């Protein structure tokens with residue numbers, strides 16, 4: 001198996017594009033476990049192309065499609081594919097807009113999915129990386145769950161991250177409304193970066209509004225990320 005760290009070593013990143021983080025790694029790990037050979041896979045919110053390249057390095061005969069609303073991200077994905085002598089169809093556009101009339105066997109959604117209030121204060125997002133996710137972080141994910149049905153083949157799977165810096169319950173409820181089978185494939189706890197702890201009171205305030213959730217341990221803030229798969233679209 002080619003590991004996430006090995007894929008990190010063969011791609012370039014830059015400050016105008018999202019730098020792969022734990023959510024990228026967890027998404028990659030479930031994707032390579034679940035994706036079958038010979039399938040058509042969409043990496044939605046591809047950033048640097050890390051997940052798509054990781055999938056191609058580990059799977060045979062998979063056809064990759066990548067898109068992102070950021071021009072910087074699409075150009076970097078193109079470059080990373082080219083440098084590794086790999087191919088994919090790479091398109092710029094909002095959510096599914098580049099993929100009219102296309103069907104995929106597996107959609108890896110990794111479009112921005114944390115509260116926009118947190119994104120602004122975090123090390124992960126900057127003015128180049130869009131995070132128009134609403135106060136509770138669910139705006140884009142809820143749209144993806146609703147719109148993906150047109151783009152999934154009949155036995156297709158939608159994979160998405162559930163990050164506690166968003167309203168996870170809203171996402172799970174929407175997934176269950178739209179799919180017969182909704183399964184948490186992995187869950188990992190992680191500490192919020194130390195340099196965000198200065199926002200302690202603000203974090204408590206938005207937690208009390210139900211926008212985000214976290215706990216405290218050893219004086220640190222603990223968040224978590226799960227990876228969800230959704231199959232069997234409800235008629």
Ligand SMILES: C[S@@+](CC[C@H](N)C(=O)[O-])C[C@H]1O[C@@H](n2cnc3c(N)ncnc32)[C@H](O)[C@@H]1O
Pocket residue numbers: 018019020021023024025044045046047048049050051067068069070073093094095110111112113129130131132140
């Ligand atoms: C959390 S980053 C993940 C990037 C990459 N998958 C990774 O793991 O490094 C989210 C990505 O979603 C993209 N994005 C944000 N809003 C979007 C939208 N409305 N449509 C498509 N992509 C979007 C951002 O540009 C960013 O590259």
